[in-house]
Amino acid sequence: MLLRLRIALPDEPGSLGRVTHALGIAGADITQVVVLDRGEGRAIDDITVYWPDSAPREALVEGLRSIPGVTVEGVWGTREAPGTYPELEILKYITTAGDRALATLIDSMPVLFSADWAAAGTTTEPRSVVHSSWRAPAEVPFPSGIPVRPTAATLDSGLHVITAPLPPLALTLLLARADGPAFHRIEVHRLTRILEVFLTLPMVERGVARRLRRLG
Template structure:
């Protein structure tokens, strides 16, 4: 099996077949046997389940994220058809992911940040799409007109931002349908945006996870000094 990155997504080749990682967000009844029924249905459709993460449980319902290996050439509709006849089961989203199952990449990223110096902010932003199975991330000045300090690969030329940066990280969905987590970086006078055009809105557990990462990031001694220098360089550029 050969491992590589195809179109920005973690992918494998088995012979001539390309295997990609997909994530499915599935709501299901919170009762014995429901999870087994879902996993059997996905397996019958050809998905190889590698990880299940419980996001929510309550009021007789559960919300789980399933990470699966899936042939890139196979229509994703086959996954949906395998579940649509199951009573009480609803698929909230299917999207590609670059987050390898069973790993804790945020720990590695935080280790790199401690020695990143002036690259700390860029390293954080570049890592966010991978950590959260998103499309891109960017940081900009809090006040309008916003000045982009740094954006990750695949960020659009015109980065969309909500009108205001909230006082704490929050999930929002723009009128265009792009899902975001918008977070302030108060010591740097910046706002960070993490965006996902494919898949469901960000869950509150994802918002909480990002909040904790940013809290640790902003506590690192070199971060404010290094990011401050990058910020000054960016805002000093002529418009």
């Protein structure tokens, strides 16, 4: 299976080498390393590895804990194939999806962001879910307030979310991750850029309006 590890480590020569060495000894096959952040002597990396389905995740991080200055912020499953550009593929499909453009976007979000589910609902009360991905709960925990831009938060339940307004559509998008770390600002920025492109597509607003009429 594919796993993603979020690791904080000293931003100095040799630190990443010690991490990858420990992962190799544990039996992980490293497929991708992405630097999310660096500054003030620290770096945050997302490392994607192949890991045997039957092996416990605890064994994967055991060796990392012995490396001075290294902190494992989270280990969680991912379906995003390393070395690909999935958002480009998804945007290509959306341009030909017609009335299913919004559904295509929402269904792709968990894969793009190694999350658990996504949903979109109306901004007015009572909230109506327009579309939700597989594994979304029956009661989607939309926030009471709508941020002016995509914003990451952790709910009291421990669920990590990004809440993103879709003003032209009068909808709110919620992306959720229960397993793993909170959404990083780089992930929020990535979602923001995807939504900016999505909302410029001319057929999106018409398709959502027709879908809302059917739901109504």
